[in-house]
Amino acid sequence: MMKALMLICDGMADRQVAKLGNRTPLEAARTPNMDKLAKRGVCGLMDTIAPGVPPGSDTAHLALLGYDPFEVYTGRGPFEAAGAGIELHPGDVAFRANYATVDDALVVKDRRAGRIQETGPLEAAIGQIKLRGADFIFKNTVGHRAALVLQGKGLSNEVTDSDPHEIGKKVLRVRPLLRTLERPQLLRAILTGGIRRFVGRRRRSTKTARLLNDFSRRAHEILKNHHLNIERAKKGFPPANYLLLRGGGVVPHLQPLQERFDIRGACIAAAALVKGVCRMAGMKVIDVPGATGSVNTDLNAKVKAALKALETHELVLLHVKGFDEASHDGNAAAKVKLIERTDKELKPLISAADFVVLAIDHTTPVTVREHTGDPVPIVIAGPSVRADEVRVYSERAAARGGLGRIRGKDLLPILADLMGKGKKFGA
Amino acid sequence: MMKALMLICDGMADRQVAKLGNRTPLEAARTPNMDKLAKRGVCGLMDTIAPGVPPGSDTAHLALLGYDPFEVYTGRGPFEAAGAGIELHPGDVAFRANYATVDDALVVKDRRAGRIQETGPLEAAIGQIKLRGADFIFKNTVGHRAALVLQGKGLSNEVTDSDPHEIGKKVLRVRPLLRTLERPQLLRAILTGGIRRFVGRRRRSTKTARLLNDFSRRAHEILKNHHLNIERAKKGFPPANYLLLRGGGVVPHLQPLQERFDIRGACIAAAALVKGVCRMAGMKVIDVPGATGSVNTDLNAKVKAALKALETHELVLLHVKGFDEASHDGNAAAKVKLIERTDKELKPLISAADFVVLAIDHTTPVTVREHTGDPVPIVIAGPSVRADEVRVYSERAAARGGLGRIRGKDLLPILADLMGKGKKFGA
Numbered sequence: 001m002m003k004a005l006m007l008i009c010d011g012m013a014d015r016q017v018a019k020l021g022n023r024t025p026l027e028a029a030r031t032p033n034m035d036k037l038a039k040r041g042v043c044g045l046m047d048t049i050a051p052g053v054p055p056g057s058d059t060a061h062l063a064l065l066g067y068d069p070f071e072v073y074t075g076r077g078p079f080e081a082a083g084a085g086i087e088l089h090p091g092d093v094a095f096r097a098n099y100a101t102v103d104d105a106l107v108v109k110d111r112r113a114g115r116i117q118e119t120g121p122l123e124a125a126i127g128q129i130k131l132r133g134a135d136f137i138f139k140n141t142v143g144h145r146a147a148l149v150l151q152g153k154g155l156s157n158e159v160t161d162s163d164p165h166e167i168g169k170k171v172l173r174v175r176p177l178l179r180t181l182e183r184p185q186l187l188r189a190i191l192t193g194g195i196r197r198f199v200g201r202r203r204r205s206t207k208t209a210r211l212l213n214d215f216s217r218r219a220h221e222i223l224k225n226h227h228l229n230i231e232r233a234k235k236g237f238p239p240a241n242y243l244l245l246r247g248g249g250v251v252p253h254l255q256p257l258q259e260r261f262d263i264r265g266a267c268i269a270a271a272a273l274v275k276g277v278c279r280m281a282g283m284k285v286i287d288v289p290g291a292t293g294s295v296n297t298d299l300n301a302k303v304k305a306a307l308k309a310l311e312t313h314e315l316v317l318l319h320v321k322g323f324d325e326a327s328h329d330g331n332a333a334a335k336v337k338l339i340e341r342t343d344k345e346l347k348p349l350i351s352a353a354d355f356v357v358l359a360i361d362h363t364t365p366v367t368v369r370e371h372t373g374d375p376v377p378i379v380i381a382g383p384s385v386r387a388d389e390v391r392v393y394s395e396r397a398a399a400r401g402g403l404g405r406i407r408g409k410d411l412l413p414i415l416a417d418l419m420g421k422g423k424k425f426g427a
Numbered sequence: 428m429m430k431a432l433m434l435i436c437d438g439m440a441d442r443q444v445a446k447l448g449n450r451t452p453l454e455a456a457r458t459p460n461m462d463k464l465a466k467r468g469v470c471g472l473m474d475t476i477a478p479g480v481p482p483g484s485d486t487a488h489l490a491l492l493g494y495d496p497f498e499v500y501t502g503r504g505p506f507e508a509a510g511a512g513i514e515l516h517p518g519d520v521a522f523r524a525n526y527a528t529v530d531d532a533l534v535v536k537d538r539r540a541g542r543i544q545e546t547g548p549l550e551a552a553i554g555q556i557k558l559r560g561a562d563f564i565f566k567n568t569v570g571h572r573a574a575l576v577l578q579g580k581g582l583s584n585e586v587t588d589s590d591p592h593e594i595g596k597k598v599l600r601v602r603p604l605l606r607t608l609e610r611p612q613l614l615r616a617i618l619t620g621g622i623r624r625f626v627g628r629r630r631r632s633t634k635t636a637r638l639l640n641d642f643s644r645r646a647h648e649i650l651k652n653h654h655l656n657i658e659r660a661k662k663g664f665p666p667a668n669y670l671l672l673r674g675g676g677v678v679p680h681l682q683p684l685q686e687r688f689d690i691r692g693a694c695i696a697a698a699a700l701v702k703g704v705c706r707m708a709g710m711k712v713i714d715v716p717g718a719t720g721s722v723n724t725d726l727n728a729k730v731k732a733a734l735k736a737l738e739t740h741e742l743v744l745l746h747v748k749g750f751d752e753a754s755h756d757g758n759a760a761a762k763v764k765l766i767e768r769t770d771k772e773l774k775p776l777i778s779a780a781d782f783v784v785l786a787i788d789h790t791t792p793v794t795v796r797e798h799t800g801d802p803v804p805i806v807i808a809g810p811s812v813r814a815d816e817v818r819v820y821s822e823r824a825a826a827r828g829g830l831g832r833i834r835g836k837d838l839l840p841i842l843a844d845l846m847g848k849g850k851k852f853g854a
Contacts, residue, residue, distance in 0.1 A: 191518075373841065
């Protein structure tokens with residue numbers, strides 16, 4: 001049985017940086033282990049989503065697991081909820097929720113309720129809310145963050161956020177999206193989908209908006225009177241007295257990896273979004289204590305966990321964070337250093353499986369400090385690949401590789417085929 | 428604010444020519460300025476529409492502005508009409524029209540009415556035609572050419588041409604396309620769209636065919652009795668006594684560039700079709716006197732206009748003609764010469780904006796004298812690109828570039844992303 005390890009380095013790809021002599025951080029860094037993979041394997045450029053489209057973490061990982069993000073992705077909520085361990089069903093509608101602080105006029109004073117940590121009792125209280133028309137599942141994730149899932153018939157994600165995304169503004173009424181559209185957009189919605197479909201969509205989004213407004217009111221009443229918040233107020237901490245909702249999305253049906261490729265997969269990641277995507281793809285999510293997702297994350301523990309997971313799984317996805325943070329800080333030197341450190345830590349992995357894929361979910365240039373749509377370099381190393389002449393792992397070297405330029409959603413089918421799991425189309 | 432200039436050289440790409448020592452005209456020509464762009468930028472090959480598909484001028488420019496031509500294009504008519512300055516609305520149906528000469532039996536004697544030029548009074552007379560069921564807008568374009576637009580409910584572009592496309596044949600009755608299909612095609616139309624949709628399509632196409640036949644009859648009556656034609660006949664010129672209709676298409680809804688990419692665009696072109704596409708994309712169309720679109724076009728005036736347009740627009744598309752004509756003439760030496768002359772004229776532009784894109788809409792080999800589906804070379808030069816090692820601008824050199832092989836519709840998203848206008852998909 002062939003085994004494969006997929007290393008995904010979050011935001012490691014970059015653009016040329018003047019301070020680095022017009023090299024990218026990957027080009028400037030000494031990376032003997034990554035280069036060894038490039039020598040052994042076949043390289044290429046990958047548009048994780050599509051050319052020129054900056055990927056999010058969720059959409060990028062959907063693509064890297066073989067799904068078409070344009071088909072399955074409607075919003076971040078479901079992946080956050082799956083990351084929190086909520087069992088989801090296709091058709092559920094999920095939202096991200098923030099514990100926030102509002103005043104009596106519902107004006108937001110703190111979008112994170114003083115980065116509150118001890119939210120267990122609040123979660124339990126919110127969990128008691130029952131409304132006709134849908135079932136509500138509410139779960140805390142990390143710190144002030146939580147996920148809200150609506151289950152039932154006739155629901156929609158086409159509603160606006162209640163989160164005003166700014167301090168000093170009043171919380172927003174959730175509104176059906178199709179009522180807030182500008183005239184040309186509205187016309188397009190009717191023209192492309194037909195009037196009947198449009199009316200159905202509007203009915204579902206109106207119902208969902210009403211439910212969310214009712215839920216928000218009830219949640220506010222419960223939270224503002226909760227003893228934990230009364231105690232916080234006494235101590236001078238901002239009370240967590242409102243739940244701001246955003247990022248609504250419909251839970252898609254994702255054909256499990258095991259069913260599509262006959263591959264048993266495991267995932268090791270710190271980010272809830274990445275965990276959520278992997279869980280929805282039917283992979284086992286392995287939690288590693290100490291893996292915090294920051295620059296100081298305990299990569300060594302994750303490497304060990306990956307080696308262990310390879311004993312019982314055919315595909316192990318290891319998501320390595322830190323580069324994206326260094327990029328958001330605009331610190332090229334720190335990024336180079338982190339790449340060099342990571343390269344050392346990854347050494348035990350470069351021959352740990354039959355196939356090793358080294359990939360990046362998106363480019364995050366230190367000069368831009370945001371995800372961009374530039375293609376990322378990838379390598380597939382393994383016994384059955386047509387190794388090319390690329391000798392180093394970098395953005396520009398990979399452009400001359402044997403894979404050419406591929407899409408993110410094609411990576412897993414290519415890997416599965418190399419592993420002997422390709423499914424013939426035709427006779 | 429980043430600015431970009433997009434140079435599109437009509438039909439400049441080619442295949443290897445024996446007479447040029449098996450080089451392409453681009454390889455044979457001395458092009459120091461284009462080569463400078465290649466050195467500074469990232470190169471690649473582009474399938475404007477799709478591999479092996481020879482693009483038209485209209486579909487090529489739709490793709491170059493980021494639209495999927497397979498989605499939005501149903502016929503040339505709407506773009507010709509937009510190029511003529513007619514204000515169009517999604518759902519309008521537009522046709523190309525030719526002033527032609529027919530005899531009393533409606534047999535075509537001259538498809539261009541002796542290349543008539545003075546058609547103003549005829550346009551005014553035709554403009555008086557009113558028929559129940561639709562509004563008619565008629566406008567002359569260049570010489571014997573005109574555009575006809577139908578506005579109203581229940582219209583269709585699924586009708587046949589009235590133009591027999593040959594001298595000596597009788598003008599054709601416009602027929603609903605779905606009545607003229609062979610049985611297997613008809614069956615497929617019913618099976619794929621459903622019977623109800625089929626019936627609706629057939630009703631709309633029947634109505635449109637009837638309207639066009641009525642219009643053609645009225646136009647013929649008006650034209651044959653028009654004093655201008657009576658005078659032409661006296662002078663021995665063929666009268667413009669019939670309007671031949673062809674190239675029917677539905678006006679698509681194109682999301683404006685400004686809305687999709689937050690980019691204010693302007694276009695400088697001689698070709699009505701290119702102008703039409705740009706106008707429908709919401710770009711400002713700048714007319715330059717002397718820009719005729721022939722080999723002798725006043726490129727210098729267009730270059731100056733482009734420089735001026737860059738002061739007030741973020742994206743300026745400059746369409747450079749002539750190469751396509753030289754190719755249609757099969758004259759490799761003339762094409763080489765024109766490429767060298769153009770390279771000189773473009774010199775002021777190669778550092779006129781933050782980003783300069785040098786592209787070609789389609790290959791027109793001098794050996795074929797028609798558009799072909801070969802990919803075209805492109806360069807994107809600018810501060811944020813990962814410059815590659817390509818040193819000259821040509822078909823074969825670009826194939827080794829850092830962009831790999833992309834689609835035409837991906838070019839603008841890539842450029843917008845490099846300009847800092849990328850829109851993240853996902854979170």
